[in-house]
Amino acid sequence: MADIIYTYGGSAYLNITNACPCRCKFCIRNNGDSVGEATTLWFDKHSPTIEEIKNAIDGFDFGKYNNSVILCGYGEPTCALDNLIEACKYMKSKGIFIRLNTNGLSDLINKRETAKEICEVIDSVSISLNAPTAEKYNEITQPSFGEKAFDAMLGFAKECKEFGIQTKLTVVDVISEEDIEDCKKLCEEIGIPLRVREYSAD
Numbered sequence: 001m002a003d004i005i006y007t008y009g010g011s012a013y014l015n016i017t018n019a020c021p022c023r024c025k026f027c028i029r030n031n032g033d034s035v036g037e038a039t040t041l042w043f044d045k046h047s048p049t050i051e052e053i054k055n056a057i058d059g060f061d062f063g064k065y066n067n068s069v070i071l072c073g074y075g076e077p078t079c080a081l082d083n084l085i086e087a088c089k090y091m092k093s094k095g096i097f098i099r100l101n102t103n104g105l106s107d108l109i110n111k112r113e114t115a116k117e118i119c120e121v122i123d124s125v126s127i128s129l130n131a132p133t134a135e136k137y138n139e140i141t142q143p144s145f146g147e148k149a150f151d152a153m154l155g156f157a158k159e160c161k162e163f164g165i166q167t168k169l170t171v172v173d174v175i176s177e178e179d180i181e182d183c184k185k186l187c188e189e190i191g192i193p194l195r196v197r198e199y200s201a202d
């Protein structure tokens with residue numbers, strides 16, 4: 001079984017699925033089987049059950065990590081929405097601060113509106129903007145949903161902001177300076193802060 005909880009750069013991460021509808025050109029999964037202190041993050045037979053996730057939560061000392069966790073990889077967490085919601089409720093009951101790192105495509109993945117139920121169980125969300133236009137987004141993110149993905153991602157981000165949780169959009173600095181500037185303008189227009197992440201191959 002792959003690591004359900006792993007640590008990297010002084011933070012704790014929860015890995016609940018390897019599924020993802022995208023093939024981002026910069027995806028860290030292209031570079032290896034794990035990051036940070038993890039052994040492997042690829043689940044060989046099946047994604048973890050909620051019981052396995054809860055057991056991992058019970059066996060981990062979040063106190064060493066500011067009592068906080070980041071839901072992130074090795075896949076898109078909202079592909080396992082039921083387990084995500086249940087695991088977050090369980091961690092909330094333990095007072096753990098929860099950030100979700102997501103591609104923002106949950107509504108398309110789950111074929112319904114999902115921002116409200118997700119925002120009710122997390123504290124903070126970081127959504128991959130990746131590019132300033134739908135065309136450039138599709139080029140770099142390669143979502144299985146085609147052209148509608150960019151607008152769906154932006155709509156999800158706006159809803160998260162409206163539901164009152166800490167909301168950020170992110171780009172990785174593998175795109176051009178000009179595109180980063182255009183992303184900044186877009187984020188200013190919609191009133192959501194942008195974080196420019198440094199690309200890391202490990």
Ligand code: SF4
Nearest residue numbers: 020022023024027103
């Ligand atoms: S959305 Fe995340 S997990 Fe999916 S391909 Fe892109 S970087 Fe990788």
